[in-house]
Amino acid sequence: MSGGDPTGRCAACGDVADPMLVLARHGGEARVRTAEGGERTVAVDLVPEAVPGSLILVHQGVAIGTLGGDAVRDLRDLLAVETTR
């Protein structure tokens, strides 16, 4: 069961966290771009290091970590947009 997830995932059971690009940050909230190209607002209280341009992992509307490493470069290309620093 998915709660609307197109891949049929259960977000809680599936240990699902989606990568998103931070566009702008205002305190505990950030405007982000998703891998599907949409934009939304998520909570970033738990990732103080995240700034515009950072890639974060979002679970249930809350960022739980930041992404790093080589694999991230491709995602950064995918999500590359003008960011507000």
Add this chain to the structure above:
Amino acid sequence: MKYVDEFRDGDTIRALADEIRRLADPGRTYRIMEICGGHTHAIFRFGLHQLLPANIELVHGPGCPVCVLPMGRMDAGLAMAEREDLIFTAFGDMMRVPGSAGSPLESKARGADVRMVYSPLDALRIAEEHPDRPVMFFAIGFETTAPSTAVTLLRARERGVANFFVFCNHVLVTPAILAILEMDDLRLDAFIGPGHVSTVIGCEPYRFIAEDFGRPLVVSGFEPVDLMQSIAMILRQMNEGRAEIENQYGRAVPWNGNPVAKAALDLVFEERETFEWRGLGGIPRSAWRLREAFAAFDAERTIGVHGPTFPDPVEAQCGEVLKGALEPTECRLFGKGCTPERPVGALMVSSEGACAARYRYADLTVGATDA
């Protein structure tokens, strides 16, 4: 999608499958438990089990919080939902989970105010929009999900929201692994560790699995290449007589996890002495409850847990499947009395449940792309 395509590349997967076949010693068996429901889902979705030699067996673990929640906890939450003025909120994944008197969706059909939310922050927003009504969030999930509940409670306290309550059912991964490792009939050789749980808690908490029980664990990502690489890493460890904690998912999992998230969890939650897991029984210190400082938001302390509770249906053999003693298809109800459309046992409820995943993808042949 570019980000995932390289982790679903057929050539890479086939090369890893060749490597696994080369590493697999035909003179021994490898029983590997993937703890996380997301891994179970990916294994069936991409048919990865069909790429492995017969002497590598993947055992589907208890990493599906919906699956391991006893029916009594569902009953308790739904009893709260029956309160005339209360707004019951939960993730969409919870809406069809059966209690003894039906699911949240069925409660809604009977007139209860049941609302699906994407995030606990949405439930808090509903509470702020309806200050004259209690709003209860049915919190469920492992250490990946608990931080979102913690952030929500910290914001609720900061804003002085007095009508927001959490029914806390958050559970912990490592006590469940310990319970499995201490079973008399344990036949597991190694573990594939959960990815995003580990983003939060890091890799250190798994150390006892290698040091005290001599089993390797590899924290893994969720794409086919991730999982195949993790299996190869486990085989290398076993062939070399090593038992270590390794991290295949370094792009998302720092060795020590997320210290800010861990601090938030520690601020809001404390361990329960014990908690009942469907199919596994009571496991010490395996779940969280709200700390006294957040008692005013605790649905169990304020609204109270009332109503009849019933034991889980005995005809479904979820427990044996969770422990790896039975394959999903070996359950007497699989595909007959118990289907994703009409689940009896918990493992058929969530798409990450071992039985639902097996049922959904049973007829798929090997496929590396599914984007």
